Amino acid sequence: MEWAGHSGHAFHGQVIVAATEISVLSEQFTKIKELELMPEKGLKEEEKDGARREKDHRSPSELEAERTSGAFQDSVLEEEVELVLAPSEESEKHILTLQTVHFTSEAVELQDMSLLSIQQQEGVQVMVQQPGPGLLWLEEGPRQSLQQYVAISIQQELYSLQEMEVLQFHALEENVMVASEDSKLAVSLAESAGLIKLQEGQEKNQLLAERRLAERTKEQLFFVETMSGDERSDEIVLTISNLNVEEQEDQPTAGQADAEKAKSTKNQRKTKGAKRTFHCDVCMFTASRMSSFNRHMKTHTNEKPHLCHLCLKTFRTVTLLRNHVNIHTGNRPYKCNDCNMAFVTSGELVRHRRYKHTHEKPFKCSMCKYASVEASKLKRHVRSHTGERPFQCCQCSYASRDTYKLKRHMRTHSGEKPYECHICHARFTQNGTMKTHILQKHSENVPKYQCPHCAAIIARKSDLRVHMRNLHAYSATELKCRYCSAVFHERYALMQHQKTHKNEKRFKCEHCSYACKQERHMTAHIRTHTGEKPFTCLSCNKCFRQKQLLNAHFRKYHDANFIPTVYKCSKCGKGFSRWSNVHRHSEKCGSGEAKSATSGKGRRTGKRKQTILKEAAKGWKEAANRDEATAEEVSTMKGEQFPGEMFPVACGETTARVKEEVDEGVTCEMLLNMMYNSAGCTGRMMLVSARLLGRPQETYHQGGRRRGSRRVTW
DNA sequence: TGGCGGATCGCCCTCTGCTGGAGACCC
DNA sequence: AGGGTCTCCAGCAGAGGGCGATCCGCCA
Structure with a gap:
């Protein structure tokens, strides 16, 4: 064997590929799959003459084509590397036309593959396949007249490839004429695939090397297959993919072991008769067809030879890969006629139509009227009848009826709150809770729920239900009025009745x-x-x-210090000891109002001031509860003094008295503080007061254990 | 053997309802 | 002042809808 052509610098990363047939994606994947599905074949042929082993991976027609090709080229193309396989007979040479190509995926970090500097050649499509994070996908060029390609499957980390190259090269160096360092990789690949015959000892070394690699990786070996190319050409398609012969024989994976076990026993378990069935020993699967059985057995292995070049995900079948690629490309061939939805598979479309358009629900519950589109939904529903809870929490006694609920429940242990309010950044364990929060806290026109039995309007439907239960539910026990002998069976009716006693002069x-x-x-x-x-x-x-x-x-x-209050008519200045007298007088006097009153010059006692402020607070409270605090009031309140005009006219006398007190130097804050302490102002009042003072609302929320606390903290 | 259609698994979503803590309110 | 009641609120679970992905029987 000799490597001809492309004498490059020391193994400088030309991935040697045979030229040059460009195939559509699915064809390529299929090709690789086919190759990989033939490990046994490769293994079998490995026992034969190594120099001609490659032909065993070719179909008879391909072999015939190869024989008839006649011409064994040894020419060196400018940008091609010809892999000349040297058979034992000198007369037979197989020239594998190789091409150097660039790796076009810059995103792939070559690192240990840095030695591979591949020259891109137009029209060549090369896939270096690696079922891990190492796939290099070389973009497809114009198809032109390309006829052959090589898919190099690197099944593990790139350093493994390099290591393999070194190890295998040492094993090969005496038998293989290596024209250049560039050829090492290809030699390694070819040799590893059994294409190159090794001397006995070297073969052992080779196997040892392979096994060493296999210890580090499940799939290390490369499968190289040659096939005849286009009839017009003597070129041979060289396909290199992973070969896992030793691995499968010596160290089967768990899944593979199961699969092998199943395979080994399947014949024994064939049932004799007109119709044979095949039983899977790994699971309960049975099949009446060998093809189905074989396909099923692949589900027990990790074999996923079909790789998406866009996301590196691997698939068992071409169909799965194609469907997956459609997701990347946005190709959804199954379009719904009744809406804009489109799907990758026909099954999805059928199901969609049932859900959205036909509403056909073939799966009906025998215990209730529930019906579902899918059997799994019915199965899940039935658990609500049976009480079955197969999904047990590992940290508490909770068990759920489906996996999602358990997953959601686990957040209660982890404390995870994945949903965040974009406005106040409060976090929630469930999306619905967050939405409710946003609706109730940050939205306008929040829907309210009117109780059908009374005037109550409640923010939440569930709370309306609680309201109905507490106030309007029928009570078997008699509810007696505390003021009379009336009896009721509804709490709301009782309460309404008792209110009638409230104002009566009993x-x-x-x-x-x-x-x-x-x-x-x-x-x-x-x-x-x-x-x-x-x-x-x-x-x-x-x-x-x-x-x-x-x-x-x-x-x-x-009391020597007592100075009686004198209320003066604002019209005539006449003094009175009682405000009511002033009021009565002012009507006669013609002033019509008593908007101001004066007091005596004497000092008020603390109790007197407290009384006044308490009255002011009451008026203020009423004003606040009537929302009579206005923008003007706010601006007025900015001042340090508390003007009596602030208070609503309804406060009447109190307004005047407060103004009088304020004039004596009571500040807004002092007043509010006293209002709170002496009059027990409501939270709403204090909020309004806070607003008037221009203080942040949060000031009045401190001290509460929860948000919304209206405890005053100044 | 691949393709098709149906079945199945699994995930995520929404809607719904109950619960209990907390403050407001009333008496 | 203190107790009872009500509404607000977040936490949490039940039930079901919808769809992506995959598997399997069957057929050309």
């Missing part, structure tokens, strides 16, 4: 027509009939029926 005097809402008022009234005066002034022993009367008496006659 306390009626036995001695007169007086009636009141509160018992304590009636107690005080009864004293007007009995003459009882239980409150005595400690300074003058004067007695009073009510405590308030005693307090007023004490302040007026025994």
Whole structure:
């Protein structure tokens, strides 16, 4: 054997390929597959004369074509490398026309393959196949008159290829004339495929080398096949792909072992009779046809010889590869006539049409009306009847009826929250929860749910259901009114009824027509009939029926610091001791209003101020709850002082009093603080107050354990 | 042997509903 | 002030829809 032509620099990375037939993708993949499906054949022929072993991988017609080709070229083409196989007979030479090509995939990091600097040649398509992350796909050029190609399958890491090259070259160096360092790879490849006869000892070395490599990789050997090319040409297609002969014999993989086991026993398990069946020992599969059985057995191996050059994914069959490539190319040949959907397979289209258009549901549940398009859905549905939960959580007692629920459940253990609100960046365990959050928190026109039995409007349907359950559900036990003997079976009806008692003057005097809402008022009234005066002034022993009367008496006659309040009419300036008198007077006086009142010059007591502020807070609270706080108020509130005009007119007297207090130097914040402390303002009020003060709302949210807490923290 | 059509597996999605913590509100 | 109740809210699970990918029986 000799290598002719292309004498390059030291093995400089020309991947030696035979020229030059360009095939369509599927054909190429098919070619490789076919080759790889023949390991036994290759192994068998390896025992024969190594110099002519390559012919055993050719069909009889190819061999005939080769014989008749006659001319054994030894010419060296400018950009071709001719692999001249030297048979034992000097007269027979087979010239394999090789071409050098560039690797066009720059994305592939060559590293250890850096020695391979391939010169691209137009019109050559070379695939260096590696079922791992090492595939180099050389783009297809114009087909022109190319007739042969070589697919070099590198089944492992590139360094393995290099190592193999070195090892095998040493084994070959005495027998193989290597014209150049460039040829080493091709020699290695060819030799590894059994194309090159080795001396006995060298063959052992070769096998040792191969086994060493096989220990590091499952598929290391290369299968080189020559086939006759075009009739017009004497060139021979040299196809190099992986050959796993030793591997399969010596160290079968688990799957392969199973497959082999099945194969070895299948004959024994053939059932005699008119119709034979083939049983898979790996699984429960049976087939009536050998072809089906064989195809099935491939599912138990890792053999996936058909590789997508776009994503390096491998497939068992050409059909699967073609479908996969269609995904890359966007080619979806099965188009739905009723919509714009298109699919890669016909089955997908049929199923789609059932789901979307025909609504045909062949799989019907025997226990309910459920029907499904797919059997798997019915199977899943039936579990809801049987209670079967085959998918057990490994960390708790939970078990689910399908895999997805278990996977989703596992997030509760891992803490994973893969869904994030794009607005506030809150994270959620489920997408639906996040969507609900966005809808309720960040959307306008949030849908509300009106209770059909009352005026309640609730944000969530589920909460409306809770509302219905709590308030409108029928209660078997009688619900009695706390004020009368009425009985109800619905909580809402009871509550509505009890409200009717709220404003009625249920306390009626036995001695007169007086009636009141509160018992304590009636107690005080009864004293007007009995003459009882239980409150005595400690300074003058004067007695009073009510405590308030005693307090007023004490302040007026025994407190030296007390300065009585004087309310002045804004029209005429006349003073009054009570605001109600001012109001009554102002109507007669013609002013029509009493928008301002003055007080005495005396210092207010703390309690007095508290009372005023409490009243202000009430008015403010009402205003806030009526949403009467306006933009003008906000701007006004920016000032440090708290102007009385801020308060709604409805606050009346309180407004004036607050203004008076503010004039004395009470700041907004102080006032609000006092409002909160003394009047127990609602959260809504404080929020409005915060808004008026121009303070960030968050200030008022601190201190709460959850978002939305309205606890004031200043 | 490849292609086709149906079956199957597996994944991800949505919709739905329940639950319990928390603050607001009322009494 | 404190208890009871209600609504808001997020967490979580049940059920089912839809489709990609693959397998298998059958046929040309």
